[in-house]
Every structure is written in structure tokens, then in C-alpha cells.
Amino acid sequence: MNILVLNVGSSSLKWQVIDTDEQCFASNTDRRLARGQVERIGGEAVWSFRAGDGASVKGSAPLRDHRAAVEFLLQWLVAEGGALGSLAEIGAVGHRVVHGGERFVRSVGIDEQVLRGIEETIELAPLHNPANLKGIHAVRAVLGAAVPQVAVFDTAFHHTLPERAFLYAIPYSLYRRHRVRRYGFHGTSHRYVSYRWRQLTGTTREAQRIITLHLGNGCSACAISGGESLDTSMGFTPLEGLVMGTRSGDVDPAVLDYIAQKEGLSLAEVEMLLNKQSGLLGISGLTNDMRELLAEAREHDDRRARLAIEIFCYRARKYIGSYLAAMGGADAVCFAGGIGENAPAVRAMICEGLEFAGIQVDAAANEAHVGREGRISPEGARTEVWVIPTDEELLIARDTFRVVHGIEARY
Numbered sequence: 001m002n003i004l005v006l007n008v009g010s011s012s013l014k015w016q017v018i019d020t021d022e023q024c025f026a027s028n029t030d031r032r033l034a035r036g037q038v039e040r041i042g043g044e045a046v047w048s049f050r051a052g053d054g055a056s057v058k059g060s061a062p063l064r065d066h067r068a069a070v071e072f073l074l075q076w077l078v079a080e081g082g083a084l085g086s087l088a089e090i091g092a093v094g095h096r097v098v099h100g101g102e103r104f105v106r107s108v109g110i111d112e113q114v115l116r117g118i119e120e121t122i123e124l125a126p127l128h129n130p131a132n133l134k135g136i137h138a139v140r141a142v143l144g145a146a147v148p149q150v151a152v153f154d155t156a157f158h159h160t161l162p163e164r165a166f167l168y169a170i171p172y173s174l175y176r177r178h179r180v181r182r183y184g185f186h187g188t189s190h191r192y193v194s195y196r197w198r199q200l201t202g203t204t205r206e207a208q209r210i211i212t213l214h215l216g217n218g219c220s221a222c223a224i225s226g227g228e229s230l231d232t233s234m235g236f237t238p239l240e241g242l243v244m245g246t247r248s249g250d251v252d253p254a255v256l257d258y259i260a261q262k263e264g265l266s267l268a269e270v271e272m273l274l275n276k277q278s279g280l281l282g283i284s285g286l287t288n289d290m291r292e293l294l295a296e297a298r299e300h301d302d303r304r305a306r307l308a309i310e311i312f313c314y315r316a317r318k319y320i321g322s323y324l325a326a327m328g329g330a331d332a333v334c335f336a337g338g339i340g341e342n343a344p345a346v347r348a349m350i351c352e353g354l355e356f357a358g359i360q361v362d363a364a365a366n367e368a369h370v371g372r373e374g375r376i377s378p379e380g381a382r383t384e385v386w387v388i389p390t391d392e393e394l395l396i397a398r399d400t401f402r403v404v405h406g407i408e409a410r411y
């Protein structure tokens with residue numbers, strides 16, 4: 001069945017068409033028919049599309065809203081891209097939805113009730129869920145209500161967090177009254193990496209005890225035990241935890257009011273500063289892009305670029321340490337995301353000094369795995385280190401197929 005996978009942001013849209021079914025799950029023969037992205041929706045949008053393994057086609061077009069963007073990509077798919085003969089070949093649509101609150105603990109078919117549920121979580125994810133809803137409405141308007149749509153939530157994988165991991169040590173009534181708790185994000189990515197590691201190593205779900213690090217623009221760590229999320233670094237919002245491209249990760253909450261007073265900002269403005277002007281960008285004063293920071297450090301020995309990389313790696317190492325403590329050890333640490341998959345220097349720096357825990361990186365294997373799946377720790381290491389390129393779209397496509405066909409999935 002051809003599934004259109006959509007990841008809709010406030011002014012962007014990433015998509016793939018994946019042909020999958022139950023047989024593909026077992027044999028990993030899902031086929032990626034086309035993919036692409038549209039940015040700057042709302043004005044002169046720029047797009048980049050690709051059919052199969054062909055070359056990318058790029059261009060710009062005035063796309064005033066998400067519906068126009070969905071129409072545009074579908075037209076391309078059946079006309080110029082030629083990946084599909086007609087729109088009737090799209091069997092279902094799977095959406096990445098950022099926040100499912102406590103209500104959505106697995107992927108679900110979208111009906112009126114689910115739509116209302118996603119609307120109710122807007123409060124918890126004001127930046128993300130409205131865009132996801134726009135995507136759902138756009139598809140319904142363009143493809144019609146008969147094409148099933150499925151929501152796959154970023155938070156769902158973390159529904160297994162025990163209370164000791166998800167509750168903040170603030171008055172319990174705040175959890176009861178306002179659901180203030182750690183939700184965790186990047187769930188589809190951690191779930192994919194965890195699934196894929198089991199597959200690569202022939203480990204059963206029950207025996208699995210690993211730490212996954214999704215290091216992209218957003219970064220998070222996850223402790224996975226018995227195939228389930230036991231703890232994760234992002235919290236009530238994606239701001240908590242690791243140092244990220246522009247997000248601070250963990251800070252003392254008391255700095256918010258202090259910065260607000262000193263800089264004459266509102267609390268909302270300080271929160272924005274922690275989300276958009278902090279992290280790698282904030283420390284380096286240069287960029288949120290790890291590739292550029294590594295180049296600055298290497299070529300110009302830029303002190304603040306070095307510092308940003310060092311703080312980034314130090315924080316990640318501390319989280320590995322804390323998850324080793326939470327689980328009583330781990331069988332593997334798995335790197336994913338743009339940085340995790342492509343930056344051997346960062347992986348090596350994160351693992352530095354963890355030899356006491358049986359964690360070591362083999363220099364040659366590390367260098368050899370750029371954007372490529374495989375083990376990068378030496379033979380016989382107590383805790384292995386792996387690179388596993390994430391594939392959230394694949395999991396969304398498979399979940400969509402399962403939901404449409406009423407097949408139970410374990411998370």
C-alpha cells in the first residue's frame with residue numbers, strides 16, 4: 001500500500017511516499033517511491049522533490065498555505081515526478097504529530113474525536129500541533145475524507161515512563177490540575193533506533209537495555225529497557241535536556257526571572273531566547289550548525305566554537321552516565337540524527353572517559369561510519385557503540401498501514 005508520510009511544520013512540509021505492507025515489515029523491503037520538502041510556505045515557497053533514487057528537482061512557487069503546498073506536491077507526484085499514476089494510488093496518509101499529551105499513547109486513525117483531542121493538546125504544544133492540524137485538514141480538503149489518515153505521535157513512545165521519571169518534584173497538584181510533567185519527544189526516532197538495533201543484533205525486546213541519542217537540530221537521549229522508554233531527556237517541552245542547535249537544554253529555572261529583570265524582557269521572551277538563541281548558537285555566537293562549528297574549530301581554532309562543542313559533548317556524556325545508573329548498565333549506546341550519524345569527532349568526544357563503563361569507540365570504525373549503519377566499538381566491548389541512521393518516516397508509514405488494517409503494534 002502506498003502511504004504518503006507528512007511532517008508539517010509552521011511554514012514547512014517534509015513528505016515521502018512509501019510502499020509498505022506486512023511482508024515488507026519482515027523482509028525490510030518497503031520501497032521509497034518519492035520524497036521532498038517545501039519551505040517558506042506562505043510566500044514564495046522553495047521546494048525540492050525527488051522520485052525514487054533519481055536526482056532532486058528544485059524550484060520555487062507561490063504557495064499561500066499548507067493546502068496549496070499539499071496540492072502542489074500531489075500534482076507533482078502524478079505529473080512531472082511520475083512516481084504515481086494517479087492520486088487514487090495513495091492508500092493512506094500518515095502524519096507526524098508532535099504532542100499527544102497523556103491521551104494518545106499509540107498511533108491512531110484520525111476521526112472527529114481524534115481531531116478534537118489533538119486540538120486540546122495545542123495548549124501543551126502551541127508551536128507544533130497547530131501546524132500538524134493544518135496538514136491533516138489540507139489532506140482532507142485535497143484527497144477527500146475517504147482516504148484514511150493516521151496520527152503518529154512524537155510523545156507516544158515515552159508513555160511507558162514510570163512516575164519517578166516523568167514527574168517533576170513540584171507540587172503534585174500542578175500535575176493533577178495542569179498535567180505538568182515530562183512527556184518526552186523524538187519518540188518515533190528513539191523507537192525506530194531501538195527496533196533497528198534489536199533487528200541488527202538479534203536481541204529480544206525483553207533483553208534489550210540500551211541508550212539512544214538523537215542528535216540533530218533538536219537533541220534528546222532515551223534510556224530503553226525491555227524495549228520500552230524508561231527515561232528521556234526532553235520534558236514538558238523539547239527545551240529540557242541536552243544542548244541543542246538553538247535550545248539551551250537544562251538550566252536552573254531561577255535564571256528565567258533573573259534574565260527577564262536584567263534584560264528587561266518578559267518571561268515569554270526569555271523562553272524564546274532559551275529556545276531560539278541558545279545552545280550551540282548561543283555559546284559560539286556563530287551558528288547552530290555543528291558542521292560549521294567543527295570547521296571553525298579545526299580551521300581557525302575558534303575558542304567559542306570549541307567551547308560550544310565541548311559543552312554539547314559533556315552534557316551528552318552526563319546523560320549517558322545517568323542512564324547507565326538508571327538501568328544498572330547498558331548493552332549499547334546508539335547514535336542517530338544529523339550529528340549522531342555524521343560527526344565521528346563528536347561521537348568520540350562524547351564517549352571519552354567512559355571506558356570505566358565499558359564504553360569505547362574504535363577510531364577507524366568511527367571514521368568509517370558516516371551516514372552509515374554499524375557498530376563503532378571494538379570487538380568484545382562490554383557496552384557497544386552503534387551508529388543507526390534514524391528513519392521516522394518508515395515507522396510512520398508502517399504504523400499507518402497497521403492502523404488502517406487493524407494490526408496491533410507493540411511500542
Ligand code: ADP
Nearest residue numbers: 215216217218288289290291337338339342343
Ligand atoms: P533535524 O533535527 O532538523 O532533523 P538533522 O537531524 O538533519 O536535523 O541534524 C542537523 C544537524 O546535523 C546540524 O547541526 C548539522 O550541522 C549536523 N550535521 C549534518 N551533517 C553533518 C556532518 N557531516 N558533520 C557534522 N554535523 C553534521
